[in-house]
Amino acid sequence: MISIGFRSLVRREILRFVRRPKNTFMPPAITNVLYFAVFGVILGGRIDEPVAGIGYILFLVPGLIVLGTISNAFENASFSIFHGRWNEYIHETLTSPLSYVEMVVAYVAASAVRGLIVGVIIAIVGRLFVPISIENGLFLVATMVVIAALFAGLGIIGGLVARDFDDLTVMNQFILRPLVFFGAVFYSLTMLDPVWQYVSLLNPMVYMVDSVRYGLLGYSDLLEVAPAAYAEFAPYASLSILTVLTVAVVALDVYLFKIGYGLTD
Amino acid sequence: MPPAIETVDLVKEYGELRALQGLSLTVEEGEFFGLLGPNGAGKTTFINTLVGLVRKSGGEARVFGHDVESDYQQARDAIGLAPQEFNVDRFFPIKEVLMHKAGYHGIPDDEAAERADEVLKRVGIYDKRNERFDWLSGGMKRRLLLARALVTDPDLLILDEPTAGVDVQLRHDLWDLVTELNEEGTTILLTTHYIEEAERLCDRVAIMNEGRKVTVATPDELKTRGTDTVSVRLESTPATAGGLNGDLGAYAEAVSTAGDRLEVRVDDGGATAPQLLNDLEAAGHEIVDLEISRTSLEEIFVDLTEREDRSVTRSGTGDGDLEPGDDESIGDGESPARGDSHTEDEATQEGIAQ
Numbered sequence: 348m349i350s351i352g353f354r355s356l357v358r359r360e361i362l363r364f365v366r367r368p369k370n371t372f373m374p375p376a377i378t379n380v381l382y383f384a385v386f387g388v389i390l391g392g393r394i395d396e397p398v399a400g401i402g403y404i405l406f407l408v409p410g411l412i413v414l415g416t417i418s419n420a421f422e423n424a425s426f427s428i429f430h431g432r433w434n435e436y437i438h439e440t441l442t443s444p445l446s447y448v449e450m451v452v453a454y455v456a457a458s459a460v461r462g463l464i465v466g467v468i469i470a471i472v473g474r475l476f477v478p479i480s481i482e483n484g485l486f487l488v489a490t491m492v493v494i495a496a497l498f499a500g501l502g503i504i505g506g507l508v509a510r511d512f513d514d515l516t517v518m519n520q521f522i523l524r525p526l527v528f529f530g531a532v533f534y535s536l537t538m539l540d541p542v543w544q545y546v547s548l549l550n551p552m553v554y555m556v557d558s559v560r561y562g563l564l565g566y567s568d569l570l571e572v573a574p575a576a577y578a579e580f581a582p583y584a585s586l587s588i589l590t591v592l593t594v595a596v597v598a599l600d601v602y603l604f605k606i607g608y609g610l611t612d
Numbered sequence: 613m614p615p616a617i618e619t620v621d622l623v624k625e626y627g628e629l630r631a632l633q634g635l636s637l638t639v640e641e642g643e644f645f646g647l648l649g650p651n652g653a654g655k656t657t658f659i660n661t662l663v664g665l666v667r668k669s670g671g672e673a674r675v676f677g678h679d680v681e682s683d684y685q686q687a688r689d690a691i692g693l694a695p696q697e698f699n700v701d702r703f704f705p706i707k708e709v710l711m712h713k714a715g716y717h718g719i720p721d722d723e724a725a726e727r728a729d730e731v732l733k734r735v736g737i738y739d740k741r742n743e744r745f746d747w748l749s750g751g752m753k754r755r756l757l758l759a760r761a762l763v764t765d766p767d768l769l770i771l772d773e774p775t776a777g778v779d780v781q782l783r784h785d786l787w788d789l790v791t792e793l794n795e796e797g798t799t800i801l802l803t804t805h806y807i808e809e810a811e812r813l814c815d816r817v818a819i820m821n822e823g824r825k826v827t828v829a830t831p832d833e834l835k836t837r838g839t840d841t842v843s844v845r846l847e848s849t850p851a852t853a854g855g856l857n858g859d860l861g862a863y864a865e866a867v868s869t870a871g872d873r874l875e876v877r878v879d880d881g882g883a884t885a886p887q888l889l890n891d892l893e894a895a896g897h898e899i900v901d902l903e904i905s906r907t908s909l910e911e912i913f914v915d916l917t918e919r920e921d922r923s924v925t926r927s928g929t930g931d932g933d934l935e936p937g938d939d940e941s942i943g944d945g946e947s948p949a950r951g952d953s954h955t956e957d958e959a960t961q962e963g964i965a966q
Contacts, residue, residue, distance in 0.1 A: 350718060351715060351718045351719065351720055352715060352716045352717065352718050354715070355712055355714075355715025355716050356712075356715075356716060358715075359701075359704075359712045359715075362704070363703050363704075366703075431701075434699065434702060435697055435699035436699050436700055436701040436702065438665060438695070438699045439699070439700075439701060439709075439712070439713055439716070439760075440716060441664055441665060442663045442664055442665065442688055442691070442693055443688060443689075443713070443716035443717060444684075444685040444686070444688045444689035444716070444717055444718070445685070445716055446685060606667075607667050611660075611664065611665050611666060611667050612626070612657075612660065612665065612666045612667070
């Protein structure tokens with residue numbers, strides 16, 4: 348049973364970013380036009396051989412969707428929580444009769460929605476540059492929902508831990524973005540030396556990008572480079588692990604709300 | 613029916629500092645209850661414990677019988693809080709802010725919109741309903757905090773210094789409104805620095821100091837605890853009062869002279885004045901006029917809290933004592949960083965909003 352209180356908080360959170368498209372949707376749209384134009388058309392045009400058998404612009408699409416989705420889900424949750432703490436209006440939520448689970452799930456759901464909307468925007472931008480047909484639609488949707496929720500959940504932790512706005516910038520620019528860039532967004536793992544292939548497998552972003560690429564294009568790097576025991580089940584194994592991770596992160600969010608970490612004195 | 617508020621041995625510690633030191637207090641349903649105390653007394657910490665913004669270190673706290681931690685949803689649903697700080701959502705017009713708050717309390721959209729209009733009219737800022745919080749004047753902001761507390765139709769309304777820094781007109785408007793609400797059955801907990809406000813509005817008041825309850829009484833009872841001053845002008849007032857002590861009975865707690873007047877402090881000025889006049893005439897003094905002044909609640913408040921300070925110092929409970937200068941920020945449970953945030957946050961509001 349979804350309570351009125353829960354719906355109210357979800358709506359408040361969604362309205363906050365929907366009414367500010369210049370701050371929330373325009374930047375990723377413009378950034379991705381640049382990515383596709385510069386990396387896809389100008390540089391990609393000089394790459395004669397297809398990457399993993401796929402044209403370079405099309406190869407870029409899943410990674411850029413992941414990059415935009417998780418950045419925005421994380422940014423939305425962390426900003427909303429931190430800004431509410433900074434101006435203390437999060438007290439409106441904290442002093443309400445919502446349960447801690449409802450509070451957390453509402454913040455996660457709204458932030459995941461923002462991430463997913465940005466993902467769709469990037470897909471539309473990509474479609475302007477290259478034809479796209481979805482290979483595994485259900486798998487793609489499931490993966491997108493999971494990774495958006497995962498980074499919304501991580502964003503809540505970021506918003507609770509941050510002490511000023513600079514901390515949010517550090518998390519997004521210096522931790523999240525490098526991991527995604529080295530997560531096989533712009534290249535295939537098959538192009539790397541074996542040593543770097545194994546190092547890359549330690550980067551959790553690889554599994555997200557790979558799963559979305561599998562859902563969208565039907566191609567998975569992990570099927571090629573992961574150890575045989577994992578490759579046999581990839582990318583379904585990736586989705587399963589990401590789902591468990593998401594549930595764990597949301598449970599941690601609920602615990603932090605319950606003990607009032609960063610929220611109460 | 614359980615009390616509106618019931619705390620037993622409530623303790624809140626911030627490291628070495630104890631902002632609440634075993635506070636036991638009961639506020640009955642329907643009461644207008646005042647909480648008085650100097651800065652750092654623990655008033656805001658007490659309130660924030662009830663609404664879930666401060667986690668207690670020990671003791672019990674219940675709102676209408678609901679434990680504030682194990683039954684937090686029921687306890688919070690019963691409370692409407694108008695805090696000292698302007699902690700309002702700045703992204704939305706104020707009517708929507710109120711609708712959101714009502715929604716969190718389970719009130720459906722249509723009804724939330726109606727209630728928002730109603731409370732905005734009630735506090736007199738309905739014509740500003742489409743403005744955002746930052747564009748309101750200071751007085752309007754204060755009114756909005758009250759409207760937000762009222763939009764959920766709470767059984768317990770908590771007002772944390774609602775008239776601090778507001779003009780006389782607004783203060784009287786707020787007094788009228790909260791009196792009306794109390795008459796309609798809402799239990800009200802008011803913290804204030806204005807003694808006149810407590811005297812005028814409250815059925816009972818608790819005086820707090822350094823996290824402790826000093827006393828609980830009606831304003832009238834409190835006033836009887838003070839001494840009255842009977843000021844008598846004599847035809848020939850002696851230069852010093854020393855010679856008069858023997859002429860007056862044991863009722864005179866202190867005798868002094870001020871200009872051409874003799875001032876005698878007694879427990880009950882009205883009852884004692886005839887005896888005093890008789891004694892002075894019997895001692896050969898000719899009386900010109902007489903005035904009786906009662907001790908104000910403010911003087912009693914200062915006297916009680918100072919007496920408490922002295923007893924705390926004497927009893928040597930060093931752990932619980934707040935250091936000079938710490939009381940504002942720590943006693944009220946506010947971190948300095950937050951207290952300083954308003955200027956900067958307003959500056960960053962538009963630029964950083966993501």
